[in-house]
Amino acid sequence: MxxxxxxxxxxxxxxxxxPLAAWAHVESGQAGGFLSGLSHPISGLDHVLAMIAVxxxxxxxxxxxxWLLPVAFPMMMAFGGMLGLMGIPVPGIEVGIAVSxxxxxxxxxxxxxxxxxxxxxxxxxxxxxxxxAHGTELEAGQNAMLYSLGFVLCTGTLHGLGIVMGLVxxxxxGRLALRGAGSIVxxxxxxxxxxxxx
Amino acid sequence: xxxxxxxxxxxxxDGALHLAISPxxxxxxxxxxxxxxxxxxxxxxxxxxxxxxxxxxxGLAGLNLPVTIDLPWLSILSFLVLGxxxxxxxxLHPKAVASLxxxxxxxxxxFNGSALAAIGAGPLALTGIVVTVLVxxxxxxxxVVSLHTAWTRIAVRVAGSWVAAVGxxxxxxxxxxxx
Numbered sequence: 182m183x184x185x186x187x188x189x190x191x192x193x194x195x196x197x198x199x200p201l202a203a204w205a206h207v208e209s210g211q212a213g214g215f216l217s218g219l220s221h222p223i224s225g226l227d228h229v230l231a232m233i234a235v236x237x238x239x240x241x242x243x244x245x246x247x248w249l250l251p252v253a254f255p256m257m258m259a260f261g262g263m264l265g266l267m268g269i270p271v272p273g274i275e276v277g278i279a280v281s282x283x284x285x286x287x288x289x290x291x292x293x294x295x296x297x298x299x300x301x302x303x304x305x306x307x308x309x310x311x312x313x314a315h316g317t318e319l320e321a322g323q324n325a326m327l328y329s330l331g332f333v334l335c336t337g338t339l340h341g342l343g344i345v346m347g348l349v350x351x352x353x354x355g356r357l358a359l360r361g362a363g364s365i366v367x368x369x370x371x372x373x374x375x376x377x378x379x
Numbered sequence: 380x381x382x383x384x385x386x387x388x389x390x391x392x393d394g395a396l397h398l399a400i401s402p403x404x405x406x407x408x409x410x411x412x413x414x415x416x417x418x419x420x421x422x423x424x425x426x427x428x429x430x431x432x433x434x435x436x437x438g439l440a441g442l443n444l445p446v447t448i449d450l451p452w453l454s455i456l457s458f459l460v461l462g463x464x465x466x467x468x469x470x471l472h473p474k475a476v477a478s479l480x481x482x483x484x485x486x487x488x489x490f491n492g493s494a495l496a497a498i499g500a501g502p503l504a505l506t507g508i509v510v511t512v513l514v515x516x517x518x519x520x521x522x523v524v525s526l527h528t529a530w531t532r533i534a535v536r537v538a539g540s541w542v543a544a545v546g547x548x549x550x551x552x553x554x555x556x557x558x
Contacts, residue, residue: 248533248536248537251537252466252536252537252540255540255541255544256466256540256543256544256547258544259543259544259545259546259547259548260547262547262548262551263547263548263550263551263554264551265551266548266551266552266554266555267551267554267555268555316548316551325548325549325552325553326402326403326406326545326549327402328548328552329544329545329548329549329552330402330406330545332548333541333544333545333548334541336544337537337541
């Protein structure tokens with residue numbers, strides 16, 4: 182028969198004490214702020230497509246782009262969000278978001294290799310549009326800290342999802358599948374551009 | 380700290396638990412300990428000495444202050460600076476990182492101490508906070524020091540960039556004034 186580690190008894194006893202401590206510190210609105218931030222980046226398919234595309238393209242470009250692009254995007258997206266929160270206007274937000282899907286999708290489709298700096302610039306440029314759109318849409322009264330944390334975590338997770346999907350790049354069929362995914366992102370971008378212009 | 384609520388376990392645990400559920404303190408603490416871990420074992424050792432010590436000393440000073448100090452922009456600045464440092468992972472001297480940790484501890488200790496004084500809590504609650512700081516700093520920096528494969532250290536640097544991103548968003552919230 183399997184014996185339990187003494188540590189597991191200790192952890193179980195600790196868990197029994199947990200509800201008392203947790204209830205004592207209940208604060209309303211905190212979870213709402215975090216969950217609201219967490220759900221905001223996935224509230225629009227145009228954003229989701231672009232963020233996954235960044236991960237896919239990073240995986241296609243290989244090291245070090247695979248981790249530098251997903252670092253650049255959330256940071257510049259946060260910068261764009263900051264501009265939006267501060268009320269600093271950026272022109273053509275919706276068009277910029279749609280074009281980001283088209284450009285990133287096309288780059289994945291043609292499996293474009295380019296200098297790291299140029300790739301970073303492209304990603305950083307489009308991230309500002311996405312961030313600004315989120316920044317101007319934020320509701321007042323949220324817990325700023327937890328909202329921001331949820332927002333950044335979700336963005337990074339979407340990039341991570343793109344990277345994991347992009348790992349198929351090491352196989353021949355995977356390369357083709359990745360290029361196919363690029364065409365889907367591009368088609369999505371064109372659809373959203375149509376919506377933004379009409 | 381203004382929302383410190385009794386846990387029923389005594390002031391020491393009130394303080395300890397409060398830090399564990401205070402993201403404002405935790406995020407900066409995470410960043411400075413990630414940085415210390417990335418810079419190596421010696422830096423980690425210095426950090427786990429200077430950080431809680433500075434936090435405690437400044438906390439004691441804060442307990443005697445007649446006003447509550449609340450400077451959100453200073454927390455935001457610490458997220459930005461420490462987050463960027465973790466992300467770019469520059470070669471920093473252990474004493475430089477320990478000094479940064481000490482400065483961070485001084486600032487947050489002062490915040491915590493003055494807020495504790497405002498609600499009538501004493502040194503025991505502060506001790507709870509500082510012991511939690513020590514435990515968290517020890518665990519995180521030791522964990523990061525133990526990471527040797529490239530991708531794990533990259534993951535730490537990505538986490539640093541996320542802390543900086545949170546700092547930028549919070550700056551926007553601060554300017555907008557509705558957070």
